[in-house]
Amino acid sequence: MLKKVLGWLKLPALLVVLLVLASWGRTGHRVISFKSFLSFNNEMQQFSNWVDYLVSHSSDPDSRRSSDPTEAPKHYIDIDNYPEFVSSGKIEQDYNTIVAQHGYNFVIEQGILPWTTLTTLDSLKACFSRRDWQKAEFFVADLGHYIADGHMPFHITRNYNGQFTGNTGIHGRYESDMINNFENDIVYSGQPAQYIENPSGYIFNYLYKNYTCVDSVLQADNHAKTVAGNTSSDLYYQTLWNDTRHFTTDLFKQASFSFASLIYTAWTDAGKPQMNSTDIAMVKTGNDGLFDVSLSGFFSRSARISYQVTTDSVVVISVYDVSGNHIQTLASGSKSPGFYSLNWKPEKRSRALYFIIYRSKEFYRVKKVIL
Ligand SMILES: [Zn+2]
CATH class of the missing domain: 1.10.575.10 (P1 Nuclease)
Structure with a gap:
């Protein structure tokens, strides 16, 4: 028609x-x-x-x-x-x-x-x-x-x-x-x-x-x-x-x-409804094991970043601060399939929120971490 x-x-x-x-x-x-x-x-x-x-x-x-x-x-x-x-x-x-x-x-x-x-x-x-x-x-x-x-x-x-x-x-x-x-x-x-x-x-x-x-x-x-x-x-x-x-x-x-x-x-x-902890747990998607950020050591103030590459790809991992400024590139280059990990410690002494972004041919992930 x-x-x-x-x-x-x-x-x-x-x-x-x-x-x-x-x-x-x-x-x-x-x-x-x-x-x-x-x-x-x-x-x-x-x-x-x-x-x-x-x-x-x-x-x-x-x-x-x-x-x-x-x-x-x-x-x-x-x-x-x-x-x-x-x-x-x-x-x-x-x-x-x-x-x-x-x-x-x-x-x-x-x-x-x-x-x-x-x-x-x-x-x-x-x-x-x-x-x-x-x-x-x-x-x-x-x-x-x-x-x-x-x-x-x-x-x-x-x-x-x-x-x-x-x-x-x-x-x-x-x-x-x-x-x-x-x-x-x-x-x-x-x-x-x-x-x-x-x-x-x-x-x-x-x-x-x-x-x-x-x-x-x-x-x-x-x-x-x-x-x-x-x-x-x-x-x-x-x-x-x-x-x-x-x-x-x-x-x-x-x-x-x-x-x-x-x-x-x-x-x-809509009346400003609040999520309860069950709601928050349910919306936390994207946790497919391909990219994970965790705190490494209780006092060390560093993050452990682990990721899996499934096909040959250029992988870029970058850190942004809470104002959206690019702070550092942690990895940038071709990777073959496998499991990888690295540690990152911010230069700044005071605690702050950071976004860590993972980019490959197939995936784009963002994790927030407070360090
Ligand atoms: Zn469009």
Whole structure:
């Protein structure tokens, strides 16, 4: 049915979206979900047990796209295909009203990212109300993903791959290749999550604001191409990063903060239910024996980090402090299958909370430790 209505001309564009574009890439989604914990306020500490799950499931909605045909339009909105956005900078926020204005097929075809974010928030609120923590965990991971997509400029425009301005391919170059190269340079801190009175207005406002970054990335792409003479060299990516670093870091920071604030909002609306110790034990997922961090020795203030490599892979183990700063890289290199372990002792004398991140070809794990 949808195919008929869209017509054959529209299908190639839809397929490109389905097959090529993967929203911030896995790295960007992991960083945004991980650093949302930096914005958890004092009331939200029970949720810090979710960090490992949220980070390892931050790209689940992208993975669902291959098996669920209704998933793809949830990740973007080509907002500048709405004439009223071009003329007034705004569109109708209410889903039923905008469908009445433009027709169902038009709305689906432009993508439904803001309404997906809202329905995911509502589902989360319902899970909190029922104290269904395991389902809540699933919807929190999804919510973080859709909020992150709303902070990726090329998920908010019809020119989603630079195809209308001579910048074809910029989507992947910006969100995946550049971010993979400069992940350790994306440094930002959190600020305490806030209650959002009007989630719909809040979500549309960040989309409008983030849309203004589209032109800035295109300009940076043009500049980097002129400097490097190509779109693949280290010089190209270094120039692209230099030109976009400031606002890209801010997009990440705002995404993490919005994520924490919307979790806080759903939880507050549900009456702030508290997890008991059984609940906390049940949501501690990700303990599959592949990566473990324990305290070694009672007085030694050092951590024992053990991990299992299942296939030949590059393994990177890094330590971050509670403000999200990269403290140290403990391991980085190719490993063959087997069991490994190492000890780590922080240089700082006072006790502090650290996140230890394990990355391999197949796994990404986060553990917190207080040393
Ligand atoms: Zn996505």
